[in-house]
Amino acid sequence: MADGPGGDSTLWETTAALVRAAQQGDALAMDELLTQVTPYVTRLCRPIAPSDTADAVQESLMAVFKALRGLRDPGAFYGWVRTVTVREAVRVARRTVVERPVEPDELARLGGLRTDGGTELSAEVRDVLSRLPVQYRAVLVLRELEGLDERSAAQVLGVAPGTVKSRLHRARSLFRTSWSQ
């Protein structure tokens, strides 16, 4: 099962075929696509909306599938899902903003942001991350977990590339550790 962008061209083709069928109203294809994309959507939502992950996942999936018919290039499915999901996750996270400043000693304990698998964050990292402002969390997810460049991250978030750069700088200085060791 695909859990996000990867290099396997067969998976991409399978996904594109499912997207085309779902766009034609094939509910079984839509269901299969939903099963395939949910882990990826969850992976994006969890660090951005840690207190409301289930809501963020549901609202992202609703937004994705409502708009699916309008997606012109089925091959661009995952990039498009990422854009929709990050926007929805930020929106959901902002609804219930409870931000408590990160303590310096908590930051010092962090050895690195990724776990061995490289796609999920440890509970400790998530805890610290959850106390960063939501716009910093979104930038970190796009730049460090998704590997987007500043211009692409800016497009997803609907802000200027310079804003992404300054937010990233601020977020990194809060963590004081590298995300990609």
Added chain:
Amino acid sequence: MSTDPVTRLRVLAAGLGAGLYAEERLALPYEQVWAVAADLAGELPHLVPLLREFRVPPGDSDRKEAVAVGPLRTRDAFEVRLAPGWCLMQSGLIVGGMAAVREGDGTRFAVLGATRPSALRPVQRLYAPLLGRRRGRAFLRTVEQRARLRPGA
């Protein structure tokens, strides 16, 4: 995290622009409610108006080919996906779905109905607020009644 069956059906309803979607908490145990939903051949003709018969091959397979028989003996072939708390059925014309999850000592149950041909989409959009919700609620009421009739109720 995977989405629960009711959330999954809600997302599909949004994606399909379903004319009929309703969900509700039923004050009956999950097993009792799902026993009705999962008994497609026995119960679906009680739940769906104008459905005379729903022929499903026996066996525990989660993928089946079923045949719906209408009032004038018209037939429609359905692909069926059946799993605990989850049922999705699709013919060339119609999509139907049911989902259930435990909610305390009760059950959250959802039903979906949609048409497939794109020409019917505008009709479906009109149908949803006018009749879809009422039909959906009526379906849920009948599921509840049928569940109460089950042994052990």
